[in-house]
Amino acid sequence: MLRIVLLVLLSVPLMRQVLCAQDPDDVRQAQADAAVSAGKAQFRKTCAFCHGPDARGASGPDLIRSPLVNHDVNGNLIGQVIRNGRPEKGMPAFSLSETQIRQIADFLHSEAKIAATVARRVPTEYPLEKLLVGNAEAGKKYFNGAGGCSECHSPERDLAHIASKYKPIDLQSRIAFPPGAVPTVVVTEPSGQKFTGDQVYADEFLISLRDRDGWIHSWKRSSVKVDIHDPLAVHEELLTRYTDKDIHDLFAYLETLK
Amino acid sequence: MRKRTLIRVFSACALAAAVLCASGQGLDPASILNPTKDSWPTYNGDYSGKRFSTLTQINRKNVGMLTMAWGFQTDSSSNIGLKSTPLLVDGTLYFTEPDDVWAIDARSGRQKWHYRYHENEGLHIGQRGVGMYKGRLYFETPDAHLLCLDARSGEVQWDVVLADVKLGYWATMAPLIIRNHVIVGVSGDFNDLHGFLDSYDPETGKLQWRWSALPKPGEPGSETWPSKGDAMEHGGGMTWITGTYDPDLNLLYWGTGNPNPVLNGETRPGDNLFTCTIVALNPDTGKLVWYFQPSPHDVHDWDAVQTPVLYDGDFHGTPRKMLMQASRNGYFFVLDRTNGKPLLSAPYEQINWSSGIDSHGRPVGKREKYPSPAGTLVEPDALGATNWMSPSFNPDTGLLYVDAHRSFSLYYDLSNGKPEGFAGRDLSVWSRSSLKAIDYQTGKTRWAHDLGLGGNWAGVLSTAGGLVFTGDIHGNMLGLDAENGKTLWHAYGGGPVQSGPITYEVDGRQYILVGSNKVLYAWALPDAMLDRKQ
Numbered sequence: 001m002l003r004i005v006l007l008v009l010l011s012v013p014l015m016r017q018v019l020c021a022q023d024p025d026d027v028r029q030a031q032a033d034a035a036v037s038a039g040k041a042q043f044r045k046t047c048a049f050c051h052g053p054d055a056r057g058a059s060g061p062d063l064i065r066s067p068l069v070n071h072d073v074n075g076n077l078i079g080q081v082i083r084n085g086r087p088e089k090g091m092p093a094f095s096l097s098e099t100q101i102r103q104i105a106d107f108l109h110s111e112a113k114i115a116a117t118v119a120r121r122v123p124t125e126y127p128l129e130k131l132l133v134g135n136a137e138a139g140k141k142y143f144n145g146a147g148g149c150s151e152c153h154s155p156e157r158d159l160a161h162i163a164s165k166y167k168p169i170d171l172q173s174r175i176a177f178p179p180g181a182v183p184t185v186v187v188t189e190p191s192g193q194k195f196t197g198d199q200v201y202a203d204e205f206l207i208s209l210r211d212r213d214g215w216i217h218s219w220k221r222s223s224v225k226v227d228i229h230d231p232l233a234v235h236e237e238l239l240t241r242y243t244d245k246d247i248h249d250l251f252a253y254l255e256t257l258k
Numbered sequence: 259m260r261k262r263t264l265i266r267v268f269s270a271c272a273l274a275a276a277v278l279c280a281s282g283q284g285l286d287p288a289s290i291l292n293p294t295k296d297s298w299p300t301y302n303g304d305y306s307g308k309r310f311s312t313l314t315q316i317n318r319k320n321v322g323m324l325t326m327a328w329g330f331q332t333d334s335s336s337n338i339g340l341k342s343t344p345l346l347v348d349g350t351l352y353f354t355e356p357d358d359v360w361a362i363d364a365r366s367g368r369q370k371w372h373y374r375y376h377e378n379e380g381l382h383i384g385q386r387g388v389g390m391y392k393g394r395l396y397f398e399t400p401d402a403h404l405l406c407l408d409a410r411s412g413e414v415q416w417d418v419v420l421a422d423v424k425l426g427y428w429a430t431m432a433p434l435i436i437r438n439h440v441i442v443g444v445s446g447d448f449n450d451l452h453g454f455l456d457s458y459d460p461e462t463g464k465l466q467w468r469w470s471a472l473p474k475p476g477e478p479g480s481e482t483w484p485s486k487g488d489a490m491e492h493g494g495g496m497t498w499i500t501g502t503y504d505p506d507l508n509l510l511y512w513g514t515g516n517p518n519p520v521l522n523g524e525t526r527p528g529d530n531l532f533t534c535t536i537v538a539l540n541p542d543t544g545k546l547v548w549y550f551q552p553s554p555h556d557v558h559d560w561d562a563v564q565t566p567v568l569y570d571g572d573f574h575g576t577p578r579k580m581l582m583q584a585s586r587n588g589y590f591f592v593l594d595r596t597n598g599k600p601l602l603s604a605p606y607e608q609i610n611w612s613s614g615i616d617s618h619g620r621p622v623g624k625r626e627k628y629p630s631p632a633g634t635l636v637e638p639d640a641l642g643a644t645n646w647m648s649p650s651f652n653p654d655t656g657l658l659y660v661d662a663h664r665s666f667s668l669y670y671d672l673s674n675g676k677p678e679g680f681a682g683r684d685l686s687v688w689s690r691s692s693l694k695a696i697d698y699q700t701g702k703t704r705w706a707h708d709l710g711l712g713g714n715w716a717g718v719l720s721t722a723g724g725l726v727f728t729g730d731i732h733g734n735m736l737g738l739d740a741e742n743g744k745t746l747w748h749a750y751g752g753g754p755v756q757s758g759p760i761t762y763e764v765d766g767r768q769y770i771l772v773g774s775n776k777v778l779y780a781w782a783l784p785d786a787m788l789d790r791k792q
Contacts, residue, residue, distance in 0.1 A: 056676065062488060065450060070424040115678050116426055116448045122670050122683045133632040169685075172633055176668055177687035203710065203732040205748060239666050239688055240608075244626065244634055247668075 032106065039107030042100050050091070055111050060091070064112045075105035126169035132252055134245065139253025142246055149250070152234070155257050163255045172251045177239060181231045185209040187217075188225040199228065284393035284409055285347045287437050291505055298346040298760045300500075301387050301432035302648065306568040307502035309650040310720050311761045315768035317723030320783060321737045321747045327769060327780040328367030334358060340773035342387035343432065343648065343717065343758035345395075351771070352409070353757075353778065354385040356400045356430070359412060364764055367780060373412035375399050381428040381445075384756075386500065386646070389433030389440060391460040396440050398429035404442055406463060416463040420444055426451055432500050436510065436541045439466060443497025443512070447559075448679050450518040453495030453533070457544060467544030471495030471514045471532050478546075479531035482554075489526040494518035495533040499563040499646055503541065504579070507596060510541040511568070511581055515561035521629040521640075521682030522557065522673045529554040534562040536583060536591075538598060548598035552585040554620055557628050558611065558669065559640040559684075560587040566595075567651045567658065573601055574699065582698055584649055584660040586642030587611075589621050590701045604701030606694060607643035607662045611636050629669035629682045639667030639686040641713050648717035648758040650726065655740050657695040657704055659718045659726050665689030689713050693728055693736075695743060707736075707743040717758030719770075727770055729755025735772045735779070751779055 044053055050060030063069050072078045079101040085093035096104075143149040153159050163171060183199040187207060197209035200216050207226050208218035219226075290299050295313055302309055316324065332340065334355050344353035351364050357375040362368060380400025388407075389396040394415060395407040401423040406415040420442060421427035426449030434441045440458040453471035458464065472493045473479035483490035494517045501512035517526060517533035532546075534553035539546055552562040566581045573580060573592065581595035588609035592602040600619025605612070611627040627636050647661040667684035671677075691714035692706040709716075710731030719727040725746070726738040733754050737747035753775020760771050767788060770781040 054675075056678070057488065062492075065425065065492060067422055067425060070422070115450075117679075120448070120680065120683070122672065122685055126670075130631040131633065173668060173685050173687055176635060176666065201732075203730065203734060204708070204745060205734070236688065239635075239637075242635055244630075244632075247635055248632055 032110075035103050035106045036110045039103030039105070039110075042096070043104050043107050046094055046096065047104070055108055056115075063108055064115050069108050070112060072105055072109070075101045078105045078108065122169060124167055124169060126167070128168045128255070131168050131172055131248075132255065134248030134250070134252035136249070136252040136256050138245075139249035139251070142249055143253055147238070147246065147250065148234075152231075159254065159257055162257045164258050168251075168255065171254060172247065175247055175250050175254065176242070177235050178232070183228050183230040183232075185229075186227040187219055188227075189219075190224070202228065283348070285390040285435075287391055287435055290435065295763045296346070296349070298344065298762055299390065300345070300434065301343050301389070301758075302500065302502065302565065303760060305436075305503040305505065307565040307651075308567055308569065308653070308720075309648055309718065309758065309760075310652050310722070312722045313761055313763055313768050314721070314723045315763065315788075316721070316725065316761075316770060316783060318725055318739050318746055320787070321723070321725055323783055323787060324737065324747050324749075324770065324781045325784050326749075327767075327782040329780070330360075330362050330367040330369070330778040332358070332360065332776045332778070334776050336382060338382060338384060339753065339756055339775040340778060341384040341715075341756045342773075344760055344771060344778070345388055345390055346760070346762050347390055347409075349764060350409070351778075352388050352390070352395055353773075354387055354397065356380075356382040356385045358385075359388060359395065359397055359407060361409070361412060362778075364762065364769070367778070371412040373397075373407060373414075375405070378423070380423050383428070383445075384430050384646075386430055387432035389435045391435045391438075391440065394460060396433040396435070396442070396460070398431060398433065398442060400428050400430075402427040402429040402444055404429075404433070404440070404458060404463070406460070418458065418463045418465075420456060421446070421451075421454075425449060429498075431498050434500050434503065434510075435460065436503055439541055441501070441510065441541065443499075445496050445498040445515075447494070447496070447516070447518070447520060450492035450678055451494065451496075452491060453497055453514055455497045455512060455539070455544070457541070469537075469539055469544040469546065471497065471535075473531065482529035482531045484525070484527060487525070492518060493526060493530060493533060494520070495535075496561070497563070498561075499565060502566050502568050502581075504568055504595060507579070508540065508542070509538045509547060509595070511566040511595065512537055512539065513561070513563040513566060513583065515563055516553075516556050516559050519673070519677040519679060519681035520557075520559050521669060521680060521684075522671050522677035523555055523628075524673075525677055526555075530556070534560065534587075536562060536566055536581070536593070536598075538595065550591070550593055550598045550600060551620060552583065552589060552591060553587045553623075555623070556587070557623075558587070558636060560585070560642050562586065563646070564644060565648055567649060568595060569651055569653065569698070571653065571656075580698070582651070582658055584644050584658060584662070584696065586645060587621060588638055588643035590658075590696055591619070592698055592701075602698075602701050606660065606696050606701060606703060607638065608664055609637050609643065629671040629684070631671050633668040633670050633685075635666060636669050636684070637666050638663060639665040639689060639713075640669070640684040641665065641686070641689075645713075645715070647715055650718040650720040651698070652720040652726070652740055654722060654724075655695070655720075656698055657740070658698055659720055659728070659740075660694050660696060661691060661709070661714050661716055661718060661728065662694040662706075663689050663691050663713050665713065686713075691731055693718065693726070693738065693743065695726075695740075705743040707738055707745070716755040719759040719761060721761060727759040727761075727772065729772065729774075733774060735759075735774065735781075737770075749779075749781070751775070751777060753777065
C-alpha cells in the first residue's frame with residue numbers, strides 16, 4: 001500500500017503535465033522530461049564521480065562532446081559501454097537495467113542539446129535584475145541633460161508606461177536604437193509640384209513614397225529634388241556618444257516608468 | 259560510425275579515373291599559375307585572392323551600355339540562394355548551393371548537368387563553390403563530407419567524411435587545389451569543436467595531412483591556453499573561407515575562425531592560438547611556417563578568415579611581397595608574407611572595442627567592451643566590419659575594395675555556470691554598409707560608396723577596365739568607377755546579391771557574372787557594338 005501511495009505521489013508532477021497537456025507532442029515532451037530527470041538522478045549516482053555532475057568531464061572524459069554519445073540512438077552505444085565498462089581506461093562495468101540505461105542516454109542527449117543551443121539567441125524573457133545595473137537618478141539626469149532625450153521624448157507623453165509596454169531586453173535595445181520610425185519624404189518635381197508622404201523605398205537611383213491617400217509614387221532620383229527627414233538620425237548620432245553606463249542608467253530610469 | 263579516413267568508393271570510380279587521366283581534359287593544376295582570360299579556375303580566380311581581371315573590353319567608358327546576355331534560374335528548393343563564386347573551365351561554369359552543384363554553358367547559360375546531394379542534417383547556411391583538378395570537381399557538403407564529382411557528368415567518384423556532423427561540424431567552403439593537394443576546411447560554431455585544415459589526394463581521396471588550428475599540450479601555441487582542463491582541445495578555430503597561395507615561396511595562407519566558447523573567454527585566458535589567426539603553411543606537409551593573430555583572445559565572434567590577398571609591389575618605397583586582410587574585427591592588416599611581420603595595422607571601419615595596437619601590430623581589446631550579462635554596446639556587431647564577402651584588389655589603383663559594415667550591437671554574456679558553445683549572443687541594433695576603397699599604403703579609405711542601411715553580403719570584383727562590380731543592400735548590381743566609386747552601371751536582379759561576381763571572355767565577348775538570389779545573370783556589351791572576328 002505504501003508503495004502504491006509513493007508511486008502516486010511521485011507521479012503527480014508527471015500526471016499533471018500529461019493531463020493538462022492537450023497536444024500529443026506535449027505529452028511526449030512531458031514523458032521525455034521525466035525520463036531525463038530520472039536519467040540525471042541515475043547519472044549522478046553512477047557516473048558523475050568520474051564524468052562530473054553535468055557530464056562535462058572530471059577525471060573521466062567530457063561525455064557531452066563525445067562522438068559515441070552523439071552517435072548513440074536510445075542507448076544502443078552508451079548501453080554497451082555501461083554494461084561492459086572500459087577496463088583498459090579504468091572504467092568498470094555497471095549492471096543497470098534497460099530502462100536505467102535509456103534514461104541515462106536521454107539525459108546525456110538532452111545535455112548535449114542544451115550545450116549546443118542554449119545560447120543561440122538572447123531569451124525574450126531576459127531577467128530584469130541582470131539588466132538593472134544602472135542608476136535611475138543618473139539616467140534621469142542624462143535624459144534631461146547630456147543625452148538630449150527630452151528634446152523629443154517625455155516621460156508623461158510618448159514614454160508614459162514605457163516599461164510596461166516592452167519586455168526589459170527589448171526596452172534596452174530600443175534605448176540603444178529604436179527601430180521602425182519611417183522617414184518623411186518631400187519630392188519636388190521640376191515644375192515645382194511637391195509630393196509629401198512616408199518613405200516606401202529609397203536607394204541611390206529611386207525614391208518612392210506613399211501619399212496621404214495611400215497611393216505609392218516613385219521617381220528617378222536624379223530627375224527630382226528629394227528632401228528626407230529621418231527622425232532616427234539623432235539616434236544614429238547618439239550611438240557614437242553612448243557609454244555603456246549611459247545606456248544602463250537610461251534603462252534603469254525608463255524601467256521606473258511602469 | 260565511420261572513421262574519418264574511411265572512403266566510400268563508388269563502383270565506377272576506378273574506370274572513370276582511368277578515363278579521366280587518359281583524356282587530359284579539364285584543368286591542369288599548373289595552368290592555375292597563369293589563368294587564361296577565358297577561365298576562372300579557382301574560387302578567387304587565381305591563387306592571389308585579388309579577384310582582379312586584366313580584361314578591358316568592358317570599361318568605364320562603355321559599362322553603361324551593358325546588356326543581359328543570359329540568366330540562369332536554379333529553381334532551387336532551398337532558401338539559401340547563390341552564395342558561391344562560379345568556376346569557369348573549358349567553357350563550362352560550375353557553381354553551387356548547399357546541396358546542389360550546377361554545370362552550365364558559359365556562352366549561353368544552358369544547363370549541362372545538375373547534381374543534387376541527398377537530404378542531410380548538416381547546417382544549410384551557404385555554399386561558396388567547388389575546386390577543380392583535371393576532370394574532377396571537389397564539393398563540400400552541409401554534413402561535412404568532401405565529394406569528388408566527374409566534371410563531365412556530376413557523378414560521384416568518391417565521398418570522404420571530413421568531420422563528424424553529429425558533433426556539430428558543417429562545411430561550406432570552396433576547396434583549393436595546389437598541384438595534387440585538395441585543401442579543405444570546416445565550419446562549426448555551436449559545440450566547442452576543434453578546427454583543422456585538411457589536404458586530400460585528388461585521385462583517391464586519401465588524407466595527405468591535417469593541420470590542427472589548436473595545439474596539443476606542450477606544442478608551440480599551447481602556452482596561450484590554460485594548462486589545465488580541456489579548453490584548448492575544444493577551442494574552435496574553424497577554417498571556413500578559401501585561402502591563397504604563393505607558388506614562389508610555396509606557402510599556403512589561411513585565416514582561422516573564432517575561439518570557443520565564443521562570447522565568454524573566462525575558461526580560456528590567453529591569446530588562444532591559432533584561433534582568429536592568419537597562418538602560412540607548407541602545402542606539401544601542412545607544417546606551420548609563420549602566423550599573425552588579428553584578434554588575440556577574441557570574445558566577439560570576429561573570425562579572421564577573410565581572404566588573405568597577395569600582392570607584390572612597393573610599400574613605403576621598398577619592394578615587398580605583401581599579404582593584406584580587411585579583417586572582421588574592423589582592422590586592415592598588411593603583412594610581409596615571407597615572414598608574417600606586420601607592415602601596417604589600422605582600422606578601416608569605425609570601431610569602439612580596441613584601444614590601439616601593441617608592439618607586434620596586434621589590436622589590443624578593451625576589457626570593458628567584453629560581452630556582459632547587462633549588455634555591452636560594441637562597434638561592430640558580431641557579423642563584423644566585413645565577413646565572408648570576397649574583397650578585390652586592383653594593382654592599378656592600389657586600392658582594396660571591401661564590403662564594409664559600420665554597426666553596433668548589444669553583446670550579452672549568457673553563460674550560466676561554466677561557459678560553453680556560443681556562451682552569449684549579440685542583438686544588433688544598427689548597421690550601414692558601404693563599399694570602401696582602402697589605400698594599402700596607409701589603410702585610409704580613399705572613397706566609400708554607400709550601399710544602404712543594414713548588413714550587405716555582396717562580393718567584389720575589380721577589372722583593368724577601371725571598374726569595380728558589387729551589389730548593394732537593395733539588390734542592385736553595381737558597376738563603379740574604380741578611381742572614385744561613382745556608379746556607372748546598375749541593374750536590379752530581383753533578389754539579394756550574395757556571391758562573388760566574376761568576369762571572363764569567350765568568343766571575343768567579355769561577360770560579367772553576378773548572382774541574385776537564385777538567378778545567375780550574365781552581362782555583356784551588345785553584340786552589335788563588338789567588332790569581332792569569329
